[in-house]
Amino acid sequence: MASIKKEQYAIAPGSRVLVTGANGFIGSHVVQQLLSLGYVVRGTVRSQKPWLDELFRSKYGPNSFESVVIPDLSNYDTLSKAMRDVSGVIHVLDANGMTVDTWNEATVKAAFDEGTPADAKPFTVYVASKTEGERAAWKWVKNNKPPFVFNAILPYYTVSERMGQALMSLYNSSRAYQWSLNKI
């Protein structure tokens, strides 16, 4: 994927990089990318996840990846110890405490707020409608206990196959992409 030489990377392949939330969706992809580029990765997890070590070591070798359990990332001593011999840190995890009971209240409020700028209103109302629609659906499920499993899927954004290829082509050739690889 990279068109620049590995010697140009800001951090030399073979160096150790710490990735927070290594078992997460994005975190595990970041680990995978780093390993494929030749980095050694230490990943933070909140509880033991032997499957994660097995997954990466089976593909990239026994010394490629190690997980370190840090239940509380605000613990300075534990985090310092995990960072002691790394050349870089990629902080991925989201510790904002989002739960299934977290809702986008700010946007719902903004949708009904007369002070919301007119040009921001349509998208704000659109987003708020998604929030309220999902909230109503979960409420209905809770009250009616239907004989099926309900799931809500919240896509970040979607592009068609053709559009996706066009975007990737543009992205691959962009200076921003080159720059981001230089900074790895």
Ligand SMILES: NC(=O)c1ccc[n+]([C@@H]2O[C@H](COP(=O)([O-])OP(=O)(O)OC[C@H]3O[C@@H](n4cnc5c(N)ncnc54)[C@H](OP(=O)(O)O)[C@@H]3O)[C@@H](O)[C@H]2O)c1
């Ligand atoms: N997924 C996307 O499409 C997407 C797009 C853009 C941005 N992002 C951002 O990328 C980041 C990761 O998202 P994700 O989709 O990969 O989430 P995810 O799959 O839910 O992974 C979250 C990771 O963070 C850990 N974590 C959560 N709360 C924590 C806390 N209080 N202390 C320590 N670790 C904690 C989780 O550990 P446990 O497994 O132990 O809970 C897990 O390793 C988020 O900031 C998200 O906003 C995601």
